[in-house]
Amino acid sequence: MTTEVATLSVARGSNPPPWYRRPALLRSIAPVALLVAWQLASQTGLLSARILPAPSVILEAGLQVYRSGQLGDALLVSGQRALFGFLLGASVGIGCGVLAGLNRIAEYAVDPPLQMLRTIPLFGLIPLFIIWFGIGEEPKVYLIALGVAFPLYLNTFAAIRHLDPKLVELGNVLGLSRGERMRYLILPGALPQMLVGMRQSLGIAWLSLIVAEQINANAGLGYIVNNAREFLRTDIVIFGLLVYGLLGLATDAIVRWAERWALRWRPGAVVR
Secondary structure, three states: OOHHHHHHHHHHHHHOOOOOHHHHHHHHHHHHHHHHHHHHHHHOOOOOOOOOOOOHHHHHHHHHHHOOOHHHHHHHHHHHHHHHHHHHHHHHHHHHHHHHHHHHHHHHHHHHHHHHHHHOHHHHHHHHHHHHHHHOOHHHHHHHHHHHHHHHHHHHHHHHOOOOOOHHHHHHOOOOOHHHHHHHHHHHHHHHHHHHHHHHHHHHHHHHHHOOOOOOOOOHHHHHHHHHHHHHHHHHHHHHHHHHHHHHHHHHHHHHHHHHHHHOOOOOOOOO
16 A cells, blocks of 8 residues: 555656646746836836936847947956856865864964955955056956855865765775775765855855946946946846846856756755
């Protein structure tokens, strides 16, 4: 009887839900309703076009930027800045988190300075970065890296320190070396929380990029937004901000997919 119930439960779980109950459709209802209300409010005059243009106007402005070829070039430049900044910040954040998480002496050396830096307003460092690195690409990349490093450091450090003690005991019983413990026990055990930190860091990376590209940018999405501001093109400014948001959403979806794939060993994990 128990076997039959379990088989029936598995069979029921394998059937996809009806189309009207699928998560993708349900999650899209609120954004679509908001866009429709926005469009109607703009057409009826409740929203001023100077303050907030209609979605159709913003879409037309975006198509103009796309047809001119500026959008593709801007995405390439901004994407490179975000990528280099993220890789640098992730290397520092994860490296310091692992070092401090595994060794008490390293924690005393690394954690206090990082905690002090973490409390300094990130965007308040822009004038100092300009003095140190000029107005080229370096301050933009370093600003993104600094914003990325802290969430990854905190999550990596906490993940290692809160590992199940049974994993450590298992390593001792099996006689694993330090490298083998790191590879087979510590990193897999800390990976779920590290991926949470990566999602947080990616969001901060795009937020930092928006601000960083206000530093004398001559290319990228920030350059397009700044030019539109000079000519009072609110539609292009909002379009640029929406592109930033879509980029953040896309990278978050990539990490969520990687999380499902990397953590497929967990009970109840589903890989789609």
